[in-house]
Amino acid sequence: MSGDRLKRALTVNDILNKKYELLDFKGDWYDAFDQPEGRGLWFVWGNSGNGKTSFLLQMMKEFARLGKRMLMNSLEEGAGHTIHKALLREGMSVLNRKLLIVNESMEQLDIRLSKRKSPEIVFIDSFQYARMSFWEWVGFLEKHPDKLIVVISQADGKKPMGRPAVSTMYHASLKIWVEGYKAFSKGRYIGQNGGTYTIYEKGAKLYHGTE
Template sequence: MARAINTNILLSKTFKLFEFKGLWSSIFGQPSKGGIWIIYGKEKHGKTTFALKLADYLSQYEKTLYISGEEGLEKEFKDAVKRAGVNPKNKRLLFSDYVELGEVKEKLNKRHAPKIIIFDNTTVYNDELKNGELRRLALQYPTTTMIFLAHEEKGEPYTATAKLCKKLAKIIVHIEGLTAFISGRCPGGTITINEQTAMLYHGSQILNN
């Protein structure tokens, strides 16, 4: 059972923060490191592109591992990396195809383990994250930021595991029409992934947001 603390101790706690700048700061704020984030949306709406842009940016702050569990590291994923404009000289961003959750834990237990890990996606890891494993994973590695991608069905993340991710997430990113709508424990806002396509889908008012 977790130890209860009084108000004074609670208010004196300090946290390691992502000291974001510019647009990222105005929308994401300065979120604490660790915990769960989720990115979800329908097929072909820009989830992977946004996740790759985010991974490239986050790797400025922490070593980042992107697990392409669904697409693997095939040509299509390589093309997605190019479209996202990921810096080819960025050595703090690593890529892997699917690895079992047990192997992920082995990586996280190493001395120079990545502190940000992106799971693409929850459908691939659904069975391994069932029966409380998602919560246990987050509790076992509290200083590791875990970002889960998920498909969308009827406006919500697809699979029960993905829905739990959204409930636990401090940052929620809903992708629709090449636009990222960010909410959760942050200021919130929108980021267009591709302005021309986003305008065709949402209208010109999306740029004003």
């Protein structure tokens, strides 16, 4: 053990002088989520029928505005008809080559992300279909520190479904709960409106009321 080389400890000024790659969110995105760091782990969860898919597609449009290259690993639905309908509903054809969609194992995704010029932002749908433990997720993230990984999870009540999902959610820098066509920031980035993004105005009013 005495021969192991330790990493240099950082001073306060090291941290204060560090440059971070922040996402230049605008409008409703900035109001809800401020300007989060463009790498690491984001965790999105919610029950079926509350607007998770629409929220993610709208998020992709905002990333496209920022010029980001994205990939979605659609483990749960593949390229099925429900994905087709969602892409049409949200007008996703405007993204063209900025978004690639695959249905592959996490091992295959790991290889893809290790290549040069691989996508900067990766969506994984869903946590449960990835079939990985919390520590496997930690290892995956450590292998790709320059990526932003957005994980979508099924829910059990108001919690992510399963203990590994709960642990991974706590590990995320941005935690987003989706309910009644609204997305609520539960993580480290909360914008000036208190961290709420409205996915679908009419549906949100019917669910939450007009207040």
